[in-house]
C-alpha cells in the first residue's frame with residue numbers, strides 16, 4: 288500500500304534531476320552562473336528547454352531583462368564549481384572570477400556559456416510562466432555546442448563521456464550516472 292505524502296516536492300520527489308548551470312548577463316554585462324535543477328527538455332519542435340527560477344535569484348532578473356540564457360551541463364569533475372554556482376549569488380559575487388571558469392559570449396543569444404563544460408545549450412526566451420515561488424522560463428534552442436571529443440557518430444553527445452551530475456532533492460546528494468539498464472523503446476517489447 289502507498290502512503291500519501293501530500294502536495295510537495297522537496298524530500299518527497301526522489302527522482303534525481305540533471306545539474307544544469309544557467310548562464311546570463313546582468314544589465315552591466317557581467318556574466319553570471321547559477322545551479323538550477325528544476326528544468327529540462329520541454330518541447331522537441333520547436334526544440335525548447337525550461338528552467339524554473341525564484342525571483343530572489345540574480346539570474347531571474349537577468350533573464351527578464353536580456354530575454355536569453357544558456358544551460359550548461361558540467362562534467363562530474365566540475366562538481367565543486369557547479370555546487371558553488373548554487374550557493375553564491377551574482378548580486379554580490381563575480382562567480383566566474385571566483386571559480387576561474389571562462390564565460391564565452393554567445394554569438395547567437397544575449398548570454399554567455401561556460402567554455403570548460405562539455406555542453407552548452409543557447410536559448411532565446413519564448414515563454415514566461417508565473418507558477419508561484421518559481422517562474423518557469425522556456426527558451427527555444429538556437430544551438431547546442433558540444434566539445435568535439437564528447438561526440439560519437441559525428442554529432443551525438445555521448446552520455447558517458449559528458450559524465451553529467453545528477454542531484455537528488457531527497458537527500459541533497461549529487462550522483463554520477465549509473466550503469467546502463469536497457470534501451471528505451473526496445474526493452475519494453477520483451478514483456
Ligand SMILES: Cc1cc2nc3c(=O)[nH]c(=O)nc-3n(C[C@H](O)[C@H](O)[C@H](O)COP(=O)(O)O)c2cc1C
Pocket residue numbers: 319320321322323324325326339340341343344345346347370372373374375376377378454
Ligand atoms: C543543486 C541545486 C539546485 C538548484 N536548483 C534551483 C532551481 O531549480 N531554481 C532556483 O531558483 N534555485 C535553485 N538553486 C539555488 C540557486 O542556484 C541559488 O539560489 C543561487 O545562489 C542563485 O544564484 P544567483 O543569485 O547568482 O542567480 C539550486 C541550488 C543547488 C545547489
